[in-house]
Amino acid sequence: MNNYRIIDFPVNDKNNLNKFIDFTYKNEIYNGDKDYIPLLRVELSQRFSPSINPFFKHGQMHLFMVEYKGKIVGRASAHIDFQYVDYHQSKTGYFGFFECVNYVEASKLLLGHVCRWIKEKGMTEVIGPVNPTMSEEIGVLAEGFSAPVILTGYNPPYYPEILTNSGFNIVKTWYAWQVEIKAFTEKDGWLKNVTNNLEKRFQVKVRSVNMKKFDEELGVVKYLFNECWKKNWGFTPITDDDVKYVGSKLKSIIDPDLVLFAYINGQPVGVSVTLPNINEIISDLNGSLSPWNMAKLLYRLKFRKMKSIRVFMLGVLEEYRNRGLSALLYTKTALEVIKKGYTWGEASMTLEDNWEISNVIKNAGGVPYKKFYIFGKKL
Numbered sequence: 001m002n003n004y005r006i007i008d009f010p011v012n013d014k015n016n017l018n019k020f021i022d023f024t025y026k027n028e029i030y031n032g033d034k035d036y037i038p039l040l041r042v043e044l045s046q047r048f049s050p051s052i053n054p055f056f057k058h059g060q061m062h063l064f065m066v067e068y069k070g071k072i073v074g075r076a077s078a079h080i081d082f083q084y085v086d087y088h089q090s091k092t093g094y095f096g097f098f099e100c101v102n103y104v105e106a107s108k109l110l111l112g113h114v115c116r117w118i119k120e121k122g123m124t125e126v127i128g129p130v131n132p133t134m135s136e137e138i139g140v141l142a143e144g145f146s147a148p149v150i151l152t153g154y155n156p157p158y159y160p161e162i163l164t165n166s167g168f169n170i171v172k173t174w175y176a177w178q179v180e181i182k183a184f185t186e187k188d189g190w191l192k193n194v195t196n197n198l199e200k201r202f203q204v205k206v207r208s209v210n211m212k213k214f215d216e217e218l219g220v221v222k223y224l225f226n227e228c229w230k231k232n233w234g235f236t237p238i239t240d241d242d243v244k245y246v247g248s249k250l251k252s253i254i255d256p257d258l259v260l261f262a263y264i265n266g267q268p269v270g271v272s273v274t275l276p277n278i279n280e281i282i283s284d285l286n287g288s289l290s291p292w293n294m295a296k297l298l299y300r301l302k303f304r305k306m307k308s309i310r311v312f313m314l315g316v317l318e319e320y321r322n323r324g325l326s327a328l329l330y331t332k333t334a335l336e337v338i339k340k341g342y343t344w345g346e347a348s349m350t351l352e353d354n355w356e357i358s359n360v361i362k363n364a365g366g367v368p369y370k371k372f373y374i375f376g377k378k379l
Contacts, residue, residue, distance in 0.1 A: 004106060005067040006113050011048045011056075013063075020063050020097075021045060023075050025287050029101055029156055035147040036154060037279045041287040043249065047132060054241035055132050058083045062117050066100070066110040074100030074107060078114040079132050080121055084236040093118035095128035098140075102158050107166045119379040127171060127234075127376035129153070134234050135246060139174055139349070139372030146370075149277045149310045149346045152176065153372065160373060168375040172233055175358070176348035176370035181337055183365035192335065198328040202264065206332055209259035211251075218247045220261060221313075224271040228315030233351055234374070253278050253301070257336045258309065260329055262316070270316040272329035274337070274345070277308040309337060311347040314357060326360045334364065 009016040030036040050056035061079035065072050076098045095114045100107045118126050131137045137153040140160055148154040209217050222243040229235045262270035281300040285293045316325045347361045
């Protein structure tokens with residue numbers, strides 16, 4: 001270990017933070033990997049900004065890098081979301097933003113320091129990767145190595161092994177499902193009949209998001225998210241600031257026809273959020289929004305038709321489940337997707353034991369094509 005050195009620092013250490021972020025774009029891990037699509041640098045930087053990211057109102061974070069012979073070969077964050085700790089009454093910390101070359105010694109040293117920091121904060125368990133909350137990229141891709149869609153993770157195939165060899169175990173499995181839109185177009189008439197019958201049977205009103213009242217709509221999303229997902233593994237309640245932060249990032253790419261709310265007796269009971277896959281049009285920018293890249297991005301947003309979408313959220317209040325409302329939101333979305341000419345979609349991420357949503361997706365022709373692991377260990 002004499003050739004290794006750990007650098008640890010708070011997020012307000014701008015010099016080291018820049019090196020931490022630079023590692024996303026200047027490392028050997030993804031050399032020649034055509035499927036790797038890094039986050040836009042401005043978006044990644046905001047995640048470490050206490051003045052922008054509301055995570056820091058209810059969480060703490062410390063950053064680590066590992067050098068080998070003077071060269072940075074890995075990095076990771078150690079962080080604690082006290083909303084998760086309080087809600088679950090569980091002394092659990094997270095590791096995130098993990099990137100490391102294929103040296104087990106480097107990974108062990110890096111994550112060892114991460115675990116030590118989390119333990120010193122009084123936690124007894126660590127899980128991850130979580131970047132930095134459960135509402136953003138989570139897990140390690142273990143199967144289905146292809147280009148990531150919006151707000152999903154990607155990594156080289158050796159990550160599951162290097163994490164296992166660093167003393168971590170798989171604690172949860174998540175799936176991403178691929179759906180070919182042509183499977184929907186062949187059932188266009190059937191889908192319309194299904195949605196009409198379900199709406200009449202349960203007297204459900206489904207409407208799209210009102211972008212002119214976007215802040216009010218975010219309040220509905222917050223309510224439904226906190227109620228629909230509250231019993232899910234890893235759930236963390238979101239605040240007004242949390243939902244505004246995510247909403248501000250997504251507002252410019254949202255297609256209002258693909259964000260749906262279900263109401264019964266005037267009360268919101270379900271939500272579905274489907275996003276155009278912006279990764280298609282940023283894949284060659286290498287995270288940079290230079291003036292030239294910004295011009296390209298704006299042009300593409302206006303004139304280039306994206307081919308794929310991601311079902312980002314799909315939830316129904318517990319008392320209204322098993323009535324077909326999830327299928328209703330899914331099929332209403334499918335009808336819009338057909339009209340808009342998308343060719344395929346991803347529904348993600350679903351927990352391994354969330355059979356209700358998995359069955360809805362499966363019955364609609366979805367096939368599980370990616371598998372992600374959350375790793376963890378006791379401290």
